[in-house]
Amino acid sequence: MNFTQIGKPLKRYDAAAKVTGKAKYAGDFHVRDMLIGKIYRSTIAHGYVKKIDISKAKALPGVVAVITFNDTPDIKYPTAGHPYSTDPKHQDIADRQILTNHVRFYGDEIAAVVAENDLIAREALRLIEVEYEELPVVLTVEDALANDAPEIHKGTKNIVGKMNYEFGNVEEGFAKADFVVENEFETQTVQHCAMENHVSYAYVDAQDRLTVVSSTQIPHVVRRIIGQAFEMPVHKIRVIKPYIGGGFGAKQDSCIEPLNAALTLAAGGKPVLLDLDREESIIGTRVRHAVKYKIKTGVTKDGKMIAREVSLETAKGAYASHGISPVAKQGTAFIQMYTTPNVKFDMISVYSNAPVAGAMRGYGIPQINYALESHVDDVAAKIGMDPTDFRKLNQVKEGDADPKTKLKILSCGLEECIDKGKELINWDEKRKKYANQTGDIRRGVGMAEFCYGSGTYPVCLEIAGARIVLRPDGSILMQVGATEIGQGSDTVFSQMAAEVLGISTDQVYLESTTDSDTTPFDTGAYASRQTYVSGAAVKKAALECKSRIFEAVKKRKEIAVEKLDIKDSQIIEKNSGKVVMSLADLAMDTYYSRENSNPISVDVYNQTKSNALAFGVTFTEVEVDIKTGTIDVIEIYNVHDSGTIMNRQLAEGQVHGGMSMGMGYALTEELKLHPETGKTLNNNLLDYKLPTMMDTPDLGVEFVETYEPTGPFGNKSLGEPPAITPAPAIRNAVLNATGVSFTRLPMNTQRVFEKFKETGLI
């Protein structure tokens, strides 16, 4: 494909605003007489509020309102950032109340205050007195399913959901296999740690409408959820998304907006800011599911996997949030990666008295991919095959279809990704060189691969809207319902519109603020769907705008529309290249012609009914210090097949960030709870170890560009995938270096040291 704008390394649309501090985020608006909201959080993990006394807090000068669970609607609502379903069977679990008297995790929301300033609000929280009736704390799957377990949500037996499938017959497959390899793996709880905490402000406007300005990935969905929380029609609610300081899935959930709405209502409609502390954002929003795996593969001696089975369980925290979706989706990745005739999957997700697991970059796939790709290396080792050859023999390829959804793979560059990765890391030479090391410092190379969908079809609705207005000077104003949260979607959408319309990107003005009143409907930033799904809406809008432009030219110049094209903002005759008129002259005439005034504005929706798989690999070299248990990542490369790359610089940026997140997941990050009280022990950025600049080596990125026929410009997903494979690749490199199979994340110094002692290396 010859593109003029797609693929160009266009600088970010919002770079100047951000590098000068002018970009306004949800906490940056100076609304006159803004009040401050603060949440009173429980100091136990499980139980009931027996008594609550807010009288002293209310009496404190400067306090405007104090509310408890007695003051908020007795309505249960869902919080997940999924599209609504008109089918009750597909609706999200409604188990949340704005404030609760049934405490379900350490930090649950019991009461809240509104005060004139932050200091008074904090002082008021200290004056609230609570007495609890405590219940046993449930933190594990075993605890949750025990016969005498207290129910965290009545009537659920603590089960959020189960899911299973079997294709073929795994028992028969295992019986025929030459070798059967079994492992158990375990992943940890981690948190998104977007640099901007969860923050919003809310007020009732002059038309008596509830307005919430929020740091959210899903403004249109949040409007609907607030409506559900108050049983209020959506026309009474407006949600506005300004610049967002990162989301990673925690903001694909309505964590604070209904409460913020309740606070402004309690304050007579005055503006109230709800700006969570870092400590609150870590415990009180969302985390990534910690999952335990039992995984088993039957393989023939020539390296063909003929039966695979995985069973997984998760204690997912106090509320359903996204329900079983981030766990059930792991079954999709499990079956899609390798074409094995007999595959079995089963999962269970239970409630526990812990911070709530929800969506996080990769939506469950980093967990299962860690288990699967670690296991696959162990299987390859068992039969003495090179892990890359073993994968190539078993992995999916173009033309294969998902046995569950029947969706066929129309583009697949996975094998080329592996070849590229091998070349970058110098695989063959190093695998040999590192095979039999002794000594305290050892090196190893490892890899892992993934596949990942573009959007959520056919599980969820995929709908996106775009609006384009041709302005009198020939530039366009574009509005999309899709959400820019830092990933660069606005920049890419402007490239798409410019590409179709034959104009340059500086002729595209895209309003970065999403406003549920004025921007077209779109379900938001998640599932790496926006360039694929929302991009299709942008393309459709631009094509329709172009066709309207040609109709307007025809009316004026009597040239058939099929003979026209636009190049560099000039309307030309396609064959001769002769300029018919400038787009600006036409645009001006559409506004001000006495005869033919009819300004061009298009407003389209596109429903996507396909879901292309993106592919990729991580290759890495590590150095392991046996005596201290330190793992240093020396070199790391991600190679991706995301179809057409829309903007190389932005794409590389997405990959860098995912690699860093994946390395943190592999080596240092773990949210720890007290095993008895359920209190989070490290909910701050000092004790929760994010990778720093010093921890991060140069990050190598390459793309294998395929052309995906279902993508608007041949493109597939890229946002989440880079975070998936670094952890298993590092784990497999450590296996190559030391011969030790690690089965638990993170591989932090303490754990690695202990494992080396256990396996006799120390």
Add this chain to the structure above:
Amino acid sequence: MSDVLKKITFTLNGKERTVEVDVRKSLLDVLRDDLELTGSKKGCEVGECGACAVMINGESIDSCIYLAVWVDGKEVRTIEGIEKDGKLSEMQQAFVDEGAIQCGFCTAGLVVSATALEERGEKMSKDEMKKELSGHLCRCTGYHNIASAVDKVINK
């Protein structure tokens, strides 16, 4: 004057300012809430993330753990004071050009610290530079392009 308010005079982005500040307030809160300079961000409020970094007498400091009253008589530069003659500084331009910006929430603090480093006028290895800037957390970029941008300017 109430006992929690104190009048201080300091230079802010090149201009002398006299303001009454609550002695309990951090410099970050005074900048953001009282002076409406919201470019400096609040990411942790305890000096862990670097999003609020400003220059005080040329040195980059987390303004969330620096009391506003302490800047009396000092010179403060925030992200709003980094542009030169209405144009992006060389460091800001390098951040734009190298693709060092994603969500932008850590950007202001990093640009301030990188500018302080640049103004020290020392050339340094990439590892030394990374150590200097390791007080800044970023969750979007993996630091790769940030390191390239800063390296490009300080080692030109």
